[in-house]
Amino acid sequence: MQKRFTLKFLATNKIAAYLSAVLFLLVSMLFGISIGTVSIPAMSIIQIVGHEIFPFLSIDHVNPMYTNIVMNIRLPRVLLASLVGAALAIAGAAFQGLLRNPLADPYTLGVSSGASVGAVLTLFFQFSLPVIGPFTLPVLSIIFSFITIFLVISFARKIERSMKVETIILTGIIFSSFLGALISLMIALTGDELRQIIGWLLGSVSMRGWEYIKIILPFFLLGSVILLLNANELNAMSFGEDRAHHLGVNVQRRKMIVLAAGSILTGAAVAVSGTIGFVGLVIPHLTRLLWGPDHKHLLPLSILTGGGFLILADLVARTIISPTELPIGVITAIIGAPVFGIILLKRRSESSG
Amino acid sequence: MLKVQHLSGGYGGTSILKNISFNVRKGEMFGVLGPNGSGKTTLLKMVSGILPFNDGEVVVDGSPLSSYSQKQLAKIIAVLPQHSAQAFSYSVKETVSLGRYAHQSGWFQTWSEEDEAIVQKVMEQTGITDFHSKDIQQLSGGERQRVFLAQALAQEPDILLLDEPTNHLDLSFQKELLDLLKKWTMEKGLTVVSIFHDLNLAGLYCDRLLLLEEGVINVQHTPSEVLREDRIQTVYRTKIQKQPHPKVPAPQMLLLPDKISGKEQEVTIDSSMLHLSEDHIVIETPQPLRTMSSGVIGSGTGWHHTFVNRHVGLNYNCSNHRTEMADYLKENGFEPADTVGMMTAVMLKDVSSLFIESNGFSAFVVVTAGVGNAVDASHSELHDYRLQPGTINTWIFINGDMTEEAFIQGIMTATESKVKVLHDQQVIDSISGTFATGTSTDSILIASTQKGKKLEFAGTITPLGKLISKAVYECTTEAIVKYYKRKQQ
Known part of the structure; x- marks a missing residue:
């Protein structure tokens, strides 16, 4: 009787987790679309979006200007922010599980620096590959992410055959520093206006439109599905690679799959929005604190909360010193870095006490 | 079940293990011993498939290790590591459930009723059901070890590999864990291969032991053959002594600490230490003596520094005389654990003693x-x-260093002397009418300082035997004479 009760309780607990995460994302979206120089009532937003999905619904009494702002400016921006946030958060959750380090994130592996190199090449040298055209940017970012991660891994393997997690992180830091310097060099050579470049480096989801959503969406779906299918393996690997091996996980293969999926997600996110830090680090951590470390739930919940979080961060970035817009990376760092510090302090006092 | 043939290899290019071969049968409990750095953990890693080896073969259930996929292998071999990293606070049940990984298939790895039933069963068996929803990071070391044991058992393995499973466990958990493993080997045919740090635990529980020394097999045999004093002394490079277990036919190895010089003085046990009071005779020695005795308290062999012979009335009758005696000792300020205590109805003033x-x-x-x-x-x-x-x-106190044989021979010699005294004093058994050889409840104590001259034997004509027989003969004669005198008064 008792057992049945606990099981039921756990099940409802999980349902509540998903409900609150979905609610958080939807509310964030509403806020993100509603607030701005022109304020749009929530009801109108629901009607406009409803009309887009079910065209038979009438929006005759809604101000056509609202429709224009929602459909062409705010909705794509909010959707892009949520996709980028979701991609970074699930990639971060996966890397953290794989590295058994709650303080790790896509950036420590050097993946995002690699992606940045690809993006900078495309953006500042006006590079365009034949056939894929508009997909040049994400594909190049992802290719550079891949190259970076495989360089990092083969370098780490040279240092130590078993590729301990510490070795990978250290190697990632070496590569990030080197690639960061390369980016600075390229930017200096272009001689462009510095403000715009810094703006890009700190990340932004403004003025991207539907084109960018089409760019990130397929990669986001691909990477997320791969990671969701590896949730059990991630659970096993967060107990250590040897332990996972003993439990029956093909560690080397699964590790490569997870790293590849993480590169796809990070590469695509960096391609459309620049480097936005701390989302992939803080969101999985908070999600874990709220609803537990099981990756079967951690990964989907991180998608939902990560999306919502970045929408709100973007909202703050564009309203706080309006009409000027801050780069979104500034906001995520201002929120993320102190939270990160608090978590670090708490962990330290837990382990010493 | 598990066959290791000519296994060699190590980390990188080095060769830590050299030509290791052994077989473990189904249902066997097999212990791996060796000093630090002898290659025990390396061996376990190779057998469990984590570490590739340079040469040789590991055959599991008839097929070479390399022919199994990772999942197939996890259904046969489970490993309980020395300690597991836990970066995240999984619940106990989530942790145990991971043990079912190898048994799940398909893209979505659905959780079946069988999985649930097995997880519940192993949690029950390891006694962790009560805290199944707790966070593993909040558990004590012993509880956590049981959670990981449950995880390994959820794999339903035929072979369980353990790396120092009792490390960080307190005494009762060590026993509980090993008892459980032993039971499973006997009842379910589980094969257990375990690294042991503690030679005595290995000797108690294992059917066979493998002793590694610098990457090669020193010996593999039964515990009593492997745990030989000379062998362990050489391999572990330390002084130890072997003793039989008092209850179980298993060898126990005891460490011998180096003597710290200058701290202990030579003492001689003699009449100056004898104290006589109304109801007891006491000898207290500054250092514990090695004893062999048949007293009421402190009988058998041991180390004691207080010796009490207590006077009780002729009608002393107590159903639990050991407890009563211990209480008496405590009341008089003696610690029962350090004391050999005897009782007598004889007047203590008639005691007779002699120093030779x-x-x-x-x-x-x-x-x-x-x-x-x-x-x-x-x-x-x-x-x-x-x-x-x-x-x-x-009571016989010896200022010398006696062997075990000397203790036993000393008791024989003393008894022969006593019999002779009774004969010479013409003491008669009142029922048979023949010469008596003793009384129905005689007690004896031999206590030795274990310092000074080595005394190997104590038979009647050895130097020590001569001393014992002479002193016992004279003292017993004098005591019996005094006893008769008091009776005639």
């Missing part, structure tokens, strides 16, 4: 004697069994 010295060693003998219950051992079947206060109590 020989070449480099000496003996001090104390006897109280009464012959009211005198019995001829050859007619003892005529007597009813009654436990009465001992009537000839003999």
Whole structure:
């Protein structure tokens, strides 16, 4: 009787987790679309979006200007922010599980620096590959992410055959520093206006439109599905690679799959929005604190909360010193870095006490 | 079940293990021993498939290790690591459930009722059901070890590999864990291969042991053959002594600490240490003595520094005389654990003692004697069994270093002397009418300082035997004479 009760309780607990995460994302979206120089009532937003999905619904009494702002400016921006946030958060959750380090994130592996190199090449040298055209940017970012991660891994393997997690992180830091310097060099050579470049480096989801959503969406779906299918393996690997091996996980293969999926997600996110830090680090951590470390739930919940979080961060970035817009990376760092510090302090006092 | 042939290899290019071969049968508990750095953990890693080897073969259930996929292998071999990293706070049940990974298939790895039933069963068996929803990071080391044992068992393995499973566990958990493993090997045919740090635990629980020394097999055999004093001394490079386990036929290895010089002085046990009071005779020595005795308290072999011979009335009758004696000792300020205690109905003033010295060693003998219950051992079947206060109590203190044989021979020699005294004093068994050989409840103590001259034997004509027989003969005679005198008064 008792057992049945606990099981039921756990099940409802999980349902509540998903409900609150979905609610958080939807509310964030509403806020993100509603607030701005022109304020749009929530009801109108629901009607406009409803009309887009079910065209038979009438929006005759809604101000056509609202429709224009929602459909062409705010909705794509909010959707892009949520996709980028979701991609970074699930990639971060996966890397953290794989590295058994709650303080790790896509950036420590050097993946995002690699992606940045690809993006900078495309953006500042006006590079365009034949056939894929508009997909040049994400594909190049992802290719550079891949190259970076495989360089990092083969370098780490040279240092130590078993590729301990510490070795990978250290190697990632070496590569990030080197690639960061390369980016600075390229930017200096272009001689462009510095403000715009810094703006890009700190990340932004403004003025991207539907084109960018089409760019990130397929990669986001691909990477997320791969990671969701590896949730059990991630659970096993967060107990250590040897332990996972003993439990029956093909560690080397699964590790490569997870790293590849993480590169796809990070590469695509960096391609459309620049480097936005701390989302992939803080969101999985908070999600874990709220609803537990099981990756079967951690990964989907991180998608939902990560999306919502970045929408709100973007909202703050564009309203706080309006009409000027801050780069979104500034906001995520201002929120993320102190939270990160608090978590670090708490962990330290837990382990010493 | 598990066959290792000519296995060699190590980390990188080095060769830590060289030509290791052994077989483990189904249902066997197999221990791997060796000093630090001898390659035990490396061996376990190779057998469990984590570490590739350079040469040789590991055959599991008839097929080479390399022919199994990772999942297939996890259904046969489970590993309990020395300690597991836990970066995240999974619940106990989530942790145990991971053990079912290898048994799940398909893209979505659905959780079946069978999985649930097995997880519940192993949690029950390892006694962790009560805290199944707790966070593993909040558990004590012992509880966590049981959670990971449950995880390994959820794999339903045929072979369980353990790396020092009792490390960080307190005494009761060590026993509980090993008892459980032993039970499973016998009842379910589980094969257990375990690294042990503790030689004594290995000797107690394992069917066979493998001793590694610098990457090669020193010996593999039964515990009593592997745990030989000379072998362990050489391999572990330390001084140890082997002792039989008091209850179980298993060898136990004891460490011998180096003596710290200058701290202990030479002492000689003699009459100056004898204290006589109204109801007890006491000898207290500054250092514990090695004893072998048949006292009420502190009997058998041991180390004691207080010796009490207590006077009780002739009608002393207590159903639980050991507890009563211990209480008496505590009341009088003696610690029962450090004391050999005897009882007698004889007047303690009639005690007789003698100190004799020989070449480099000496003996001090104390006897109280009464012959009211005198019995001829050859007619003892005529007597009813009654436990009465001992009537000839003999204490023999030796200032010397005696072997175990010398203790036993000393008791024989002392007994022969006593019999001769009873004969010479013409003490008669009142029922058979023949010469008595002792009384029904005589007690004896031999206590030795274990310092000074090495005394290997104590038979009647050895130097020590001569001393014992002379002192016991004279003291017992004197004590019996005093006893008769008091009776005539």
